[in-house]
Amino acid sequence: MTAEKLSAPAGSGREHDGHERDDDRVHDFLRANEDRLVAQLAEWVRIPSVAGSNRDPDLRRSAAWLAGALRDTGFPRVEIWWAGEAPAVFAEWAVDRDAPTVLVYSHHDVRAVKEENWSETAPFEPVVRAGRLYGRGSSDAKGQILAHLWGLRAHLAEHGAPLVNLKFLVEGEEELGSPSFAGLLEEKAEEIAADLVVFSDTLLWRAGAPAICTSVRGMISAHIEVYGPVKDIHSGAASGSAPNSALELSRLLASVLDSSGRIALPGFYDDARPIPDERREELAALPFDEEDWLARSHTRKVGGESGYTVLEQLWLRPSVEVISMIAGDPVGPTRAAIPAVAAADISFRTVPGQRNDRVAEQIRRWAEERLPDTVEATVEVAEESAQLAYETPRGPAVDALDAAMRRGFRVSTVGRMGNAGGGPAELMARMLKAPIVFFGTGYIEDDWHDSDESVHLPTLLDGAATLAFLWEELARALPD
Numbered sequence: 001m002t003a004e005k006l007s008a009p010a011g012s013g014r015e016h017d018g019h020e021r022d023d024d025r026v027h028d029f030l031r032a033n034e035d036r037l038v039a040q041l042a043e044w045v046r047i048p049s050v051a052g053s054n055r056d057p058d059l060r061r062s063a064a065w066l067a068g069a070l071r072d073t074g075f076p077r078v079e080i081w082w083a084g085e086a087p088a089v090f091a092e093w094a095v096d097r098d099a100p101t102v103l104v105y106s107h108h109d110v111r112a113v114k115e116e117n118w119s120e121t122a123p124f125e126p127v128v129r130a131g132r133l134y135g136r137g138s139s140d141a142k143g144q145i146l147a148h149l150w151g152l153r154a155h156l157a158e159h160g161a162p163l164v165n166l167k168f169l170v171e172g173e174e175e176l177g178s179p180s181f182a183g184l185l186e187e188k189a190e191e192i193a194a195d196l197v198v199f200s201d202t203l204l205w206r207a208g209a210p211a212i213c214t215s216v217r218g219m220i221s222a223h224i225e226v227y228g229p230v231k232d233i234h235s236g237a238a239s240g241s242a243p244n245s246a247l248e249l250s251r252l253l254a255s256v257l258d259s260s261g262r263i264a265l266p267g268f269y270d271d272a273r274p275i276p277d278e279r280r281e282e283l284a285a286l287p288f289d290e291e292d293w294l295a296r297s298h299t300r301k302v303g304g305e306s307g308y309t310v311l312e313q314l315w316l317r318p319s320v321e322v323i324s325m326i327a328g329d330p331v332g333p334t335r336a337a338i339p340a341v342a343a344a345d346i347s348f349r350t351v352p353g354q355r356n357d358r359v360a361e362q363i364r365r366w367a368e369e370r371l372p373d374t375v376e377a378t379v380e381v382a383e384e385s386a387q388l389a390y391e392t393p394r395g396p397a398v399d400a401l402d403a404a405m406r407r408g409f410r411v412s413t414v415g416r417m418g419n420a421g422g423g424p425a426e427l428m429a430r431m432l433k434a435p436i437v438f439f440g441t442g443y444i445e446d447d448w449h450d451s452d453e454s455v456h457l458p459t460l461l462d463g464a465a466t467l468a469f470l471w472e473e474l475a476r477a478l479p480d
């Protein structure tokens with residue numbers, strides 16, 4: 001890796017007296033409180049706030065836990081709001097009408113687990129091992145929120161009160177695609193109004209080479225069912241003449257990519273905005289090693305669209321995945337029958353310029369045109385949970401985050417990256433009419449959504465330090 005890590009703390013590049021000494025105090029404060037942060041995180045991870053389990057009291061307990069932690073940090077106003085049936089936590093600390101107002105977004109719901117696949121620990125029984133805390137939600141996103149709370153504590157130890165007006169909105173249905181979030185944003189428009197959103201649900205590039213995420217992709221998924229015979233029929237009786245649902249679905253899915261790895265839906269790229277050279281240069285400047293990438297991403301080979309680097313494929317180009325396929329007798333003894341139904345879930349990642357309604361129409365038309373008339377099919381595109389891509393505008397907020405990250409991670413330069421996934425970033429930017437900067441503390445090797453999810457504790461501390469400095473940098477950088 002070529003990332004340069006300075007042995008001595010670096011300043012933000014600005015000239016203020018005592019900057020480095022102040023920075024040491026923040027880092028020392030956080031190190032001195034690491035055990036408390038880890039104990040809090042473990043306590044919160046023990047609450048299995050699995051997304052969608054709305055009748056379950058655990059989502060409410062998780063929200064109540066966070067509300068308590070925000071009150072303990074000093075927020076004078078903390079409330080539980082309901083987005084559909086999912087509890088969101090709102091907190092506000094207004095300090096100065098003339099100071100900028102920043103809204104921090106994240107989520108406290110977590111993905112469902114397959115407990116039998118966890119080897120380090122049971123998903124909701126956190127353990128610390130070799131500098132990582134293992135448990136569902138440790139990195140996505142409870143750790144990121146605790147980095148905020150401890151960053152704020154360090155900031156308060158320096159300044160007594162926040163240097164910006166702070167609001168937190170931590171939702172409880174992000175892992176479902178935030179289906180009720182737009183309604184909540186609309187209902188609470190006045191209360192959540194802000195000059196800037198800090199969106200904390202993204203990855204960093206890698207340890208030792210921090211980078212700012214300045215774009216997230218959009219997402220739209222579809223469920224396809226293909227119907228062959230009226231019922232499963234003995235293949236010894238009808239094989240040859242009966243249309244096979246599994247075969248026709250496979251043929252359709254295989255046609256989604258052409259031989260160069262491009263998505264073959266007619267018109268799919270028409271709205272995608274061209275990638276600026278500057279963006280490609282930013283990604284090319286990140287330290288990248290293919291072997292290292294394969295190990296961290298648990299992949300065997302690099303595939304994908306020809307003509308684009310791995311990082312361009314991940315962050316700047318659309319992609320498609322088959323998430324699941326089912327047909328016939330996948331478990332238990334086979335009946336040697338031609339399956340009546342075959343089903344698949346597919347998910348597209350989209351880029352700036354692409355629109356959900358158009359992509360939805362392209363998916364429907366592609367399936368309709370490609371499937372032969374010997375089978376019937378239904379195509380359900382989940383437009384209600386689709387998300388658009390978002391790009392952070394260049395400007396003072398990104399510069400302030402850059403300075404805060406240099407001080408937080410004690411490096412001389414901070415790279416630029418994207419995020420392969422999304423979240424309701426574009427929705428928030430649109431509804432709040434405010435720009436979004438991304439700052440999360442996860443890495444790909446934290447295994448979000450997978451078994452043995454974990455968080456890298458030294459990165460949580462550096463992230464907390466970054467957030468302690470961010471409010472200071474933003475108070476200076478943003479217009480009043």
Ligand SMILES: [Zn+2]
Binds near residue numbers: 107140141174201
């Ligand atoms: Zn998340």
